[in-house]
Amino acid sequence: MKNLTTYRVIYGDTDQMGVAYYANYLRWFEMGRTELLRQIGLPYSSIEEKGFFFPVIEASCRYLKPARFDDEIAIETTLAALSRVTLEFSYRISRKHDGQLLAEGAPRHACVDREGKVAKISTALENPLKAALTR
Amino acid sequence: MKNLTTYRVIYGDTDQMGVAYYANYLRWFEMGRTELLRQIGLPYSSIEEKGFFFPVIEASCRYLKPARFDDEIAIETTLAALSRVTLEFSYRISRKHDGQLLAEGAPRHACVDREGKVAKISTALENPLKAALTR
Amino acid sequence: MKNLTTYRVIYGDTDQMGVAYYANYLRWFEMGRTELLRQIGLPYSSIEEKGFFFPVIEASCRYLKPARFDDEIAIETTLAALSRVTLEFSYRISRKHDGQLLAEGAPRHACVDREGKVAKISTALENPLKAALTR
Amino acid sequence: MKNLTTYRVIYGDTDQMGVAYYANYLRWFEMGRTELLRQIGLPYSSIEEKGFFFPVIEASCRYLKPARFDDEIAIETTLAALSRVTLEFSYRISRKHDGQLLAEGAPRHACVDREGKVAKISTALENPLKAALTR
Numbered sequence: 001m002k003n004l005t006t007y008r009v010i011y012g013d014t015d016q017m018g019v020a021y022y023a024n025y026l027r028w029f030e031m032g033r034t035e036l037l038r039q040i041g042l043p044y045s046s047i048e049e050k051g052f053f054f055p056v057i058e059a060s061c062r063y064l065k066p067a068r069f070d071d072e073i074a075i076e077t078t079l080a081a082l083s084r085v086t087l088e089f090s091y092r093i094s095r096k097h098d099g100q101l102l103a104e105g106a107p108r109h110a111c112v113d114r115e116g117k118v119a120k121i122s123t124a125l126e127n128p129l130k131a132a133l134t135r
Numbered sequence: 136m137k138n139l140t141t142y143r144v145i146y147g148d149t150d151q152m153g154v155a156y157y158a159n160y161l162r163w164f165e166m167g168r169t170e171l172l173r174q175i176g177l178p179y180s181s182i183e184e185k186g187f188f189f190p191v192i193e194a195s196c197r198y199l200k201p202a203r204f205d206d207e208i209a210i211e212t213t214l215a216a217l218s219r220v221t222l223e224f225s226y227r228i229s230r231k232h233d234g235q236l237l238a239e240g241a242p243r244h245a246c247v248d249r250e251g252k253v254a255k256i257s258t259a260l261e262n263p264l265k266a267a268l269t270r
Numbered sequence: 271m272k273n274l275t276t277y278r279v280i281y282g283d284t285d286q287m288g289v290a291y292y293a294n295y296l297r298w299f300e301m302g303r304t305e306l307l308r309q310i311g312l313p314y315s316s317i318e319e320k321g322f323f324f325p326v327i328e329a330s331c332r333y334l335k336p337a338r339f340d341d342e343i344a345i346e347t348t349l350a351a352l353s354r355v356t357l358e359f360s361y362r363i364s365r366k367h368d369g370q371l372l373a374e375g376a377p378r379h380a381c382v383d384r385e386g387k388v389a390k391i392s393t394a395l396e397n398p399l400k401a402a403l404t405r
Numbered sequence: 406m407k408n409l410t411t412y413r414v415i416y417g418d419t420d421q422m423g424v425a426y427y428a429n430y431l432r433w434f435e436m437g438r439t440e441l442l443r444q445i446g447l448p449y450s451s452i453e454e455k456g457f458f459f460p461v462i463e464a465s466c467r468y469l470k471p472a473r474f475d476d477e478i479a480i481e482t483t484l485a486a487l488s489r490v491t492l493e494f495s496y497r498i499s500r501k502h503d504g505q506l507l508a509e510g511a512p513r514h515a516c517v518d519r520e521g522k523v524a525k526i527s528t529a530l531e532n533p534l535k536a537a538l539t540r
Contacts, residue, residue, distance in 0.1 A: 031280055169413075179474075180474065
C-alpha cells in the first residue's frame with residue numbers, strides 16, 4: 001500500500017540558488033506521511049487523541065535533482081518497517097511533468113506517550129499499520 | 136524602553152529573488168518580542184505558565200529594502216500600546232553594517248487563556264508591561 | 271475574477287499553542303496569488319522571464335480564528351488594485367468544512383526590474399491584470 | 406578546527422508537540438556551516454562570487470532529545486571529509502544550559518558551478534578547506 005500526494009513548490013520554498021531549500025523536503029515527507037495514515041484509517045489526529053505521538057528519531061534524505069519554483073511534485077509514501085516501538089516510512093519525491101525522481105528518504109519515528117516516554121504501539125494502532133506494511 | 140536583538144540572515148531565509156522571503160520578517164519580529172519580554176522580567180514562558188497566551192490578531196509590515204543572505208540585522212522592539220486585553224509591539228529592522236532601515240511593523244496581540252478565550256491581562260503581567268510602555 | 275485554492279495545514283505549520291504560526295498565512299497568500307496569476311494566463315515564472323518581479327512592499331493580515339493541524343483551508347484571492355507600478359491582492363482564508371473565515375489580508379507589491387528598480391508594469395502584463403481587476 | 410555558534414529556539418520553530426519541528430535542525434546545521442566557512446576565511450558568499458555552490462546531496466540527522474522554545478542551543482560544526490567534488494560537514498547540536506546533546510548529523514555537499522554541473526573544488530577553495538580538515 002502506498003500513498004501519492006501532490007504539492008506545488010512555492011516561492012517561499014526556494015532559496016537564492018533558485019531551487020527548493022533542503023529542509024523543505026522534510027516538510028513534504030510529513031505531507032505524505034499524514035496522507036498515508038489517513039488512507040489506512042488512522043489519521044494522525046486520532047493517534048494523538050489516543051495519547052500517542054510519533055516524533056522523528058532519525059531522518060535522512062538523498063537529493064538527486066532540485067525541485068524548482070512552481071514544480072508540481074509527487075510524494076510517494078510507504079510504511080517500510082514497523083517494530084514494537086518504532087516505525088519507518090519511505091518516501092520518493094518526483095517531478096510530476098516528467099516523472100524525474102528528485103529525492104528519497106526514510107525517516108524513523110518512535111512511538112511515545114504524552115510524557116514523551118517511549119511506548120509500545122498499541123493494538124488499535126498496530127493493526128492498521130500492519131495492514132499498510134504487508135500489502 | 137527598547138530591546139535590540141541581532142540575527143544573521145541564513146540561506147534558508149532567502150528566496151530565488153536573492154532576498155529574504157517576506158514571511159521571515161514576522162519570525163524576526165517574534166525574536167525581538169521574546170527578548171523585550173525577557174528584558175522586562177517577563178519571559179514568555181512565564182506568561183504561558185501563568186495560563187496566558189498572546190496570539191497575534193493583526194500583523195503588518197512595511198518592506199523598505201531587502202535583507203540579503205548573511206546580512207546581520209538589528210531588530211529594535213518597543214511596546215507601543217497596551218489595553219486591558221491587547222498589546223501592540225512596534226518593530227524596526229535595520230541592516231547592522233550601515234544602519235539602513237529594512238522593514239518596520241506593529242503586530243497587535245490579544246491576551247487569551249488556555250481555552251483561547253480573550254482574558255484581561257492580569258496585574259502580574261500588567262505591571263512590568265506598563266513599565267516597559269511608559270519609560 | 272477570483273481564485274480559490276486549497277491547502278491542508280501540516281504539523282510543521284503549527285506551533286506549541288496548537289495553532290498555525292502567524293507567519294505561515296503569508297505563505298498561503300503567496301499560494302493564492304500564484305494560482306490567480308496562472309488563472310489569468312500570466313504565470314509568475316513568465317513574469318520573471320520578461321524581467322519583472324513583484325516584491326511585497328507592504329503586508330497586512332487580520333487573524334480572526336486559528337487554523338489548526340489538518341484543517342483544509344480555502345484561499346480566496348482577488349486583484350484588488352492596480353497602479354502603474356504597484357499591485358494589491360486581497361485574500362480571504364477560510365476553513366473548508368464549515369466556511370469559517372480565519373484570516374484576511376491585502377499585501378501590496380511593487381513591480382521592479384532585474385536590478386530591483388521600480389518599473390512601470392508593461393502592457394504585456396497590464397492587460398491580463400486589468401481584466402482580472404475589472405470583472 | 407571547529408566552530409561553535411549559538412541560537413535561541415523561537416516559537417515559530419516549535420510545533421504542537423511543544424518541541425522544535427524536525428526540519429528546523431537542518432536550518433541550524435546551515436548556521437553552523439556558514440560560520441565555520443567564515444571562520445576559515447572562506448565566507449559562503451565569496452564561494453558563490455567565485456562561481457561555486459555547495460548544494461546538499463545527502464542529509465541525515467539523529468534526534469536524541471527535543472529542543473524546546475527558548476532553549477539556547479550550541480551548534481558545533483566540523484569539516485569531516487573532503488573529496489575532489491564533495492564535502493561532508495559534521496554537526497552536534499546541544500542544549501547550552503546543561504550540555505545535553507540534542508541532535509547530530511552529517512550532510513554531504515557537492516561542489517557545482519553556475520550551471521549546476523558538478524565541478525572540481527578549485528585550489529582557492531581547497532586550501533582553506535584542507536586546513537580546516539586536517540587541524
